[in-house]
Amino acid sequence: MVKVLIATDKPFAKVAADQIRSILSNAGYTAIFLEKYTDQQDFVNAAADVDAIIIRSDKADRAVISQAKNLKIVVRAGAGYDNVDLAAATEKGVVVMNTPGQNSNAVAELVFGMMVYQARNHFNGSSGTELKDKTIGLHAYGNVGRHVARIAKGFGMTVYAYDPFVSKEQIEQDGVIAVDSVEALYRQCQYVSLHIPANEKTKKSINYALLSAMPPQATLINTARKEVICEDDLKRIFADRKDFCYVSDVAPDCLAELKEFENRYYMTPKKLGAQTEEANINAGIAAAQQIIAFIERNDTTYKVN
Ligand code: 3PG
Numbered sequence: 001m002v003k004v005l006i007a008t009d010k011p012f013a014k015v016a017a018d019q020i021r022s023i024l025s026n027a028g029y030t031a032i033f034l035e036k037y038t039d040q041q042d043f044v045n046a047a048a049d050v051d052a053i054i055i056r057s058d059k060a061d062r063a064v065i066s067q068a069k070n071l072k073i074v075v076r077a078g079a080g081y082d083n084v085d086l087a088a089a090t091e092k093g094v095v096v097m098n099t100p101g102q103n104s105n106a107v108a109e110l111v112f113g114m115m116v117y118q119a120r121n122h123f124n125g126s127s128g129t130e131l132k133d134k135t136i137g138l139h140a141y142g143n144v145g146r147h148v149a150r151i152a153k154g155f156g157m158t159v160y161a162y163d164p165f166v167s168k169e170q171i172e173q174d175g176v177i178a179v180d181s182v183e184a185l186y187r188q189c190q191y192v193s194l195h196i197p198a199n200e201k202t203k204k205s206i207n208y209a210l211l212s213a214m215p216p217q218a219t220l221i222n223t224a225r226k227e228v229i230c231e232d233d234l235k236r237i238f239a240d241r242k243d244f245c246y247v248s249d250v251a252p253d254c255l256a257e258l259k260e261f262e263n264r265y266y267m268t269p270k271k272l273g274a275q276t277e278e279a280n281i282n283a284g285i286a287a288a289q290q291i292i293a294f295i296e297r298n299d300t301t302y303k304v305n
Helices: 014-026 040-047 062-067 086-091 104-119 143-154 168-172 182-188 208-212 231-240 255-264 277-297
Strands: 003-008 030-035 052-055 073-076 095-098 135-139 158-162 191-194 219-222 245-248 265-267
Touching: 003 014, 003 040, 003 277, 014 030, 014 277, 030 040, 040 062, 052 277, 062 086, 073 277, 086 095, 095 277, 104 143, 104 219, 104 245, 104 265, 104 277, 135 143, 135 182, 143 158, 158 182, 182 208, 208 231, 231 255, 255 265
Parallel strands: 003 030, 003 052, 052 073, 073 095, 135 158, 135 191, 191 219, 219 245, 245 265
Antiparallel strands: none
């Protein structure tokens, strides 16, 4: 009997968990749920004899992977797989996949929820500003960036994008202005929304030079990863620019040091971009189906290692 562990510190919505269980059970597999765990050792123990693992932002680290003696596949139900030790998985012949695009709309909608909340002064009753006729720059034009572009146009914003992996033609066919450099994006746009992955090239890459080049009343939106921000530079820009705001669904490590700038930032208490029933259903079902396709037919679509 194939055993699948669903390890989610931040659980899927019940409707999604029920569908994952039913898809796996129809395939003759056993689903084991480990939810809201607080000790990483609980994850290591629960993974010890399973064939497959579904995770969200949970850390599939070397201990989990190396001690799971029957493990064949880890599926990150979501986009970013910086939480999986790819080297450990590859050494052990374990396939790692993500489920690209499945939770992107949820993340894009939260971008606008946070932008409006910030532009309206945290709904404190004072006069805020509107998004219409403002500029927004998409730092990367992947699945989330495209949804943000679509919604931004509905708000009447002018949309720019920078993505070295997407052609100018592809960007511009969506009615988005493609810029040639990351510097140009920050120089041009009052709002910049981050959609880059966290990797060796991008970590700490959002720095003082970029943020200080943004036009007046600048707001940075981060629904990507906290690691891409250079936090020393973030503190510096908050101190230097009274007009700079930052909203994110992941708090920086230096959050306590931002306290004096309180009305200029907002962070969700947990990473919430993808936390909708729809995104949970889409990503959870895709993860379960990808595991079945891999085990039954050796289908390695969406393999990332
Ligand atoms: C992702 O990479 O897909 C998002 O950051 C969502 O992460 P989550 O599944 O932990 O909400």
